[in-house]
Amino acid sequence: xxxxxxxxxxxxxxxxxxxxxxxxxxxxxxxxxxxxxxxxxxxxxxxxxxxxxxxxxxxxxxxxxxxxxxxxxxxxxxxxxxxxxxxxxxxxxxxxxxxxxxxxxxxxxxxxxxxxxxxxxxxxxxxxxxxxxxxxxxxxxxxxxxxxxxxxxxxxxxxxxxxxxxxxxxxxxxxxxxxxxxxxxxxxxxxxxxxxxxxxxxxxxxxxxxxxxxxxxxxxxxxxxxxxxxxxxxxxxxxxxxxxxxxxxxxxxxxxxxxxxxxxxxxxxxxxxxxxxxxxxxxxxxxxxxxxxxxxxxxxxxxxxxxxxxxxxxxxxxxxxxxxxxxxxxxxxxxxxxxxxxxxxxxxxxxxxxxxxxxxxxxxxxxxxxxxxxxxxxxxxxxxxxxxxxxxxxxxxxxxxxxxxxxxxxxxxxxxxxxxxxxxxxxxxxxxxxxxxxxxxxxxxxxxxxxxxxxxxxxxxxxx
Amino acid sequence: xxxxxxxxxxxxxxxxxxxxxxxxxxxxxxxxxxxxxxxxxxxxxxxxxxxxxxxxxxxxxxxxxxxxxxxxxxxxxxxxxxxxxxxxxxxxxxxxxxxxxxxxxxxxxxxxxxxxx
Numbered sequence: 001x002x003x004x005x006x007x008x009x010x011x012x013x014x015x016x017x018x019x020x021x022x023x024x025x026x027x028x029x030x031x032x033x034x035x036x037x038x039x040x041x042x043x044x045x046x047x048x049x050x051x052x053x054x055x056x057x058x059x060x061x062x063x064x065x066x067x068x069x070x071x072x073x074x075x076x077x078x079x080x081x082x083x084x085x086x087x088x089x090x091x092x093x094x095x096x097x098x099x100x101x102x103x104x105x106x107x108x109x110x111x112x113x114x115x116x117x118x119x120x121x122x123x124x125x126x127x128x129x130x131x132x133x134x135x136x137x138x139x140x141x142x143x144x145x146x147x148x149x150x151x152x153x154x155x156x157x158x159x160x161x162x163x164x165x166x167x168x169x170x171x172x173x174x175x176x177x178x179x180x181x182x183x184x185x186x187x188x189x190x191x192x193x194x195x196x197x198x199x200x201x202x203x204x205x206x207x208x209x210x211x212x213x214x215x216x217x218x219x220x221x222x223x224x225x226x227x228x229x230x231x232x233x234x235x236x237x238x239x240x241x242x243x244x245x246x247x248x249x250x251x252x253x254x255x256x257x258x259x260x261x262x263x264x265x266x267x268x269x270x271x272x273x274x275x276x277x278x279x280x281x282x283x284x285x286x287x288x289x290x291x292x293x294x295x296x297x298x299x300x301x302x303x304x305x306x307x308x309x310x311x312x313x314x315x316x317x318x319x320x321x322x323x324x325x326x327x328x329x330x331x332x333x334x335x336x337x338x339x340x341x342x343x344x345x346x347x348x349x350x351x352x353x354x355x356x357x358x359x360x361x362x363x364x365x366x367x368x369x370x371x372x373x374x375x376x377x378x379x380x381x382x383x384x385x386x387x388x389x390x391x392x393x394x395x396x397x398x399x400x401x402x403x404x405x406x407x408x409x410x411x412x413x414x415x416x417x418x419x420x421x422x423x424x425x426x427x428x429x430x431x432x433x434x435x436x437x438x439x440x441x442x443x444x445x446x447x448x449x450x451x452x453x454x455x456x457x458x459x460x461x462x463x464x
Numbered sequence: 465x466x467x468x469x470x471x472x473x474x475x476x477x478x479x480x481x482x483x484x485x486x487x488x489x490x491x492x493x494x495x496x497x498x499x500x501x502x503x504x505x506x507x508x509x510x511x512x513x514x515x516x517x518x519x520x521x522x523x524x525x526x527x528x529x530x531x532x533x534x535x536x537x538x539x540x541x542x543x544x545x546x547x548x549x550x551x552x553x554x555x556x557x558x559x560x561x562x563x564x565x566x567x568x569x570x571x572x573x574x575x576x577x578x579x580x581x
Contacts, residue, residue, distance in 0.1 A: 046571055050571065051476075053581065054479050054551045055551070057480045084530075085482075085531065087530075087569060089533040089536050091532050
C-alpha cells in the first residue's frame with residue numbers, strides 16, 4: 001500500500017469510535033489510530049512495518065495471520081470475539097473485525113482491523129439479574145417476570161421470534177432487547193412497519209430495487225433485508241403485510257436469498273427475523289388474510305407481552321418511573337400523585353397500555369404546578385371514561401358486570417395516606433398469596449409465577 | 465549458569481505467552497551459549513503449564529511477547545528475569561540477551577522478509 005494513501009487515511013481513522021489499524025498486503029502495519037495505540041499500548045510510529053498479529057495479540061484464532069489470510073482470500077469481512085493482551089499485561093475482551101481494503105479496480109490492497117472493547121458488555125452479562133427489569137423494560141408482575149425469563153433464552157437462538165401483544169405493550173422495545181442480547185448485537189437492527197406502506201413501496205423497501213426498475217428508481221437501493229445483513233430485521237405489524245409480499249417473505253426465510261425489484265441476480269443474506277403484531281395471526285390465517293405457512297415459519301418462538309391491566313402492581317411502578325422521567329426532563333420537582341389522582345390513575349384500564357400510561361403522566365407533569373399531581377391535572381378523558389363507560393381492551397372485561405373491580409390490581413391496596421412504594425405492594429402480595437396457600441411456599445411461588453428461590457429471596461428481603 | 469526460556473512462533477518470539485506451543489531453552493554464561501538450544505513442542509498451549517515448566521527447569525531468564533499480570537507477577541516472585549512485550553525475531557532477541565542488551569518491551573528492528581511467523 002503506498003505510504004501517501006496511508007497518510008491520507010490516518011486522520012480519517014481518528015474519527016472512528018473504535019481502535020483501528022490498516023495493514024498492507026503482507027499484514028504489516030501501515031497506520032493506526034490513537035484508540036488502537038491506547039488499546040495495544042504501542043505507539044504507532046514504533047510498530048509501523050510490524051506484522052499486525054504481533055501487536056494486536058489476540059486469541060481470536062488469528063495465529064499465523066489465519067484470519068488475515070481468510071479475508072484476503074474471500075474478500076469477506078470476518079468478525080470474532082476474544083481478548084487481547086496489551087503491552088500493560090492486561091487482558092481485554094474484544095470483538096475483532098477484519099475487512100479487506102479494495103482499490104477502485106476491486107483489487108485487495110490491504111486490511112482494516114477494527115477492535116471493539118467489549119469489556120463493559122461482558123461485565124454486564126456476568127452480573128445480569130433478570131428478576132427486576134431488562135434494560136428499559138420495566139415490570140415486577142409475575143407475567144412480566146415470565147417475559148424477562150424468556151428474553152435471554154430467545155436472545156441466544158437464531159430462530160424467528162413472533163412477539164404478540166396489544167398496542168402499547170412494548171413489542172418494539174422487546175424486539176430491540178432481543179437483538180441486543182443476541183450474537184448479532186453489533187450488527188444492524190432494522191425495523192420496518194409492514195402496515196404503514198402500500199404493497200409496491202413495501203416490497204421495494206424490504207427487498208430493494210435496481211436502477212430503472214420503475215419510474216423514479218434512479219439508482220440502486222439495497223433494501224431493508226440487505227441493510228440488516230448479519231443483524232436482525234424487525235417486521236412490526238406483520239399481520240398487516242399484504243398477501244403477495246407474504247409469499248416473497250416466506251421464500252426469503254426459506255432460502256435466505258431474494259431478488260431485488262427489477263433485478264436479475266439473487267442476493268444472499270443472513271438475517272434474523274423478529275416479527276410483531278397486535279392482531280391474532282391465528283384468526284388472520286382462519287380468515288385467509290395471512291398465509292398459514294408463513295405463520296408457522298414465523299411462529300418458531302412466541303413471546304406474548306401481557307397488557308397492562310393483567311400486570312398486577314406494575315401500574316404503580318410505571319407511574320413512579322414516568323413521573324420521575326418527565327419531571328426531570330421538564331425540570332420540575334413533582335414528588336407524586338395526590339391520593340385522589342392516584343386512585344383515578346390506578347383504577348384506569350389503560351387500553352393503550354404502557355404507551356398510554358406514559359402519555360397520561362407526561363400530560364399530568366406538564367399541567368402540574370405544585371408538588372403533587374391533582375385530579376384536575378389528569379387528562380379530562382380519563383375522568384370522563386371513568387364516569388361513563390369503562391374502557392377495556394379485552395372482550396372478557398367488557399362483559400364483566402363491574403369492570404373496575406376486574407381492572408383493579410388484586411394486590412394493590414391503597415393506604416389512606418397516599419402513595420405506597422412497590423416494596424410494600426410486593427410484600428403484601430407475598431403475604432396474601434401465602435395466606436391463600438396456607439403457608440405452602442411451593443404453591444405460593446407457583447401462584448406468583450416465581451421460582452421457589454425467588455420467593456425465598458424476597459421473603460428474606462421483606463423479613464417475612 | 466543461567467537458563468533462558470523463550471516461547472516462540474516460527475522465527476518470532478510468540479506473540480502470547482499463554483498461546484505458545486513451542487518453546488526454546490538455552491543455557492548461557494557470561495554472554496556465551498552453553499550448548500545448542502533445545503526446542504520443546506507443547507501438547508497444548510497453557511500459561512499455567514509454562515509457569516510450572518519455568519520453575520521446574522530452574523529458568524532464570526524469560527523472553528516473551530504478551531503475558532498477563534498474574535503470571536508475570538508469579539514469575540517475578542519466583543525471581544525470574546522476565547522481559548515481556550518483546551516483538552521480533554527470537555534469534556535476535558536471544559543474541560541481545562547474551563549481550564545483556566535486551567530491554568522489556570523492545571521492538572526488534574529486523575524486518576527481514578525471510579522471517580516466518
